[in-house]
Amino acid sequence: MNAQRVFERSKPFLGVVFLQFGFAVMDVLSKAALNKGMSNYVLVVYRHAVATAVIAPFAVLLDKKIRPKMTLPIFMKIVALSLLEPVIDQNLYFMGMKYTTATFAAAMTNILPAITFVMACILRLEKLKIKSIRTQAKVVGTAATVGGAMVMTVMKGPILHLFWTKGTNNHQGEAGGISLAHSIKGSLMITVGCFSWACFMILQAITLKTYPAELSLTAWICLLGTLEGTAVALVMERGNPAVWSLKWDTKLMAAVYSGVVCSGLAYYIQGVIMKDRGPVFVTAFSPLCMVIVAIMGSFILGEQIFLGRVIGATIIIAGLYLVVWGKSNDYKSTSPIIEDQKQILDQSSISTGKDNSNHQLITITTSEEGIEPAMNK
Template sequence: MSNYVLVVYRHVVAFAVIAPFALKVRPKMTLPIFIKLVALSLLEPVIDQNLYFLGMKYTTATFAAAMTNILPALTFVMACILRLEKLRFKSIRSQAKVFGTIATVAGAMVITLVKGPIIELIWTKGKTNHEQQSGGIDLQHSIKGAIMITIGCFSWACFMVLQAITLKTYPAELSLTAWICLLGSMEGTIVALVMERGKATIWSLNWDVKLLAALYSGIICSGLAYYIQGVVMKDRGPVFVTAFSPLCMVIVAVMGSFILAEQLYFGRVLGAIIIVAGLYLVVWGKSKDHEFPIPSSKEQTAPDKQITQAGSSRTEKINHEAVTLDVSGGDVVTTDGQLDKPRNPTNV
């Protein structure tokens, strides 16, 4: 199945499953929100997924899953630039998040560039895998696939940050998911018609693994994934959500080794260890941020402003002298209780 067609069917299925549940809560739609929805549906459902599938064709499933581990680093940098993530370089938790992000990127680079010896496993001996069928994956194809996956991850990080921003003005996870899937399927259809023009047979579906892939990826990977990450993102932010993406690599490596008979290399194992260590640092730092939030500069200056305002108002009360006129007697009574006799007018 064409990857462009798979993306379309995937989000059609996701919209069909999520839409009935999204009818209950529908906030008011405005033009700025709709523009954000269009951008969201273009970033992840169209750009990221198509580039990810193309990059996986040039490499392997394990390699593609390993490259997505740069997602937490990209999201972290973008969140800091947009001030969605607070940093204090003198704080240990902030240092843990920074070093964890660097370790994640370093681990992804190790997986990409370092191959090393093959780790022989019992279930991969004597089996023909994807790399052997294609005559081995050369460095040129690996670099091309890595570039595609990296661009896709950057688009994915933009999607995460923009989703967190959109949820502040459109706080309905189910409705947001339905809109993303609907618009993503429409935009993906346009891309598929352009890229696969003249190939009408690619749109056909049968009762086989292709249909299962469209159903599973639509319901689980798009529908439930968008909704769950939106719920968690409202409370913990986009950095916390993307910090768990390296777990995908572990699952894919195990399943790829069992099902596709893919070989494991020492470089990938070493890079995975570095990535897991960086992931632990990021999660630890984020957990401390959730327990003890870092106050913003506005929150820090607020008490000082209150003290200044209280002092100035107290001074005004002390210096201010209320005057009460006794109209009947012509006397003037001040706030200190003294009686001030008016002066006699001068005769002219």
């Protein structure tokens, strides 16, 4: 029973870590596809077309009993969702990646937790009690994750000579290869994209309250994102039909992988976690993506690891621990304790062999200090 409870409590954390691994692989594949001349507008369209084809059948079958009736307000929210993330955010993100590098783009997205946290507090989707140690932990942890990511980006320091990187001279992807103009242009695009992404997270959490069918919502977002993205791509790539062609190469792999993992599965997993933990919890783990990219680069590509990157990663891990601790305390459930008390009462009643109408009512209340049982007649 204890192992099952631990697993249930750890599922949200495992889910968001899986998302960051998925996004890290997507960054590498997408950058490779863009370097080969793939249009970012076409990549977005194919990505969500694949996601729609994969998710829609599951949504039709599994959400049949829980899917609420579609209303105009709900549909308008879904239209906005499909515009915010699939069209605006992803196109700006990939355009910013074109001007910079995958690592730079991943680093810039670390402003997402801060934006989401501020917006969630403004819209009262996040509990904010300044005197509470849990709120202080979330604020400090969010700031630490962003600060650690910036340290990883700006601070290099000496090279760490690890045994698996010996003999490699791969300096690809360092900031020195990016012009200042491209860095500024790419940064602005990614920043606006992150703001759009944060709006998507907040609106998704709001929409799930009136349309609590995660698979169906994901399918709708991907379908409408495909249609809206197609309209944008036809306008931006008019007179260039060759951009729509695909072969068995990195372009196809990037479209299929990002569609299945980073759109289909990601939207669904985000929705499930957000219903219980809120949008801030999901976005707080986004700095992990850059850490994963750095680790993957050192192992797979033999890229050099700098001391500054390690220091930044350490700060990120510390910040994530604070956020996770604050959020886990927000969602401590008393139901297992209540169930245990009920079992004790039931066993006591059975052992006496008769119904005792004078059972005492045990009320369990929670506070900052702990659990306080109260005995009422």
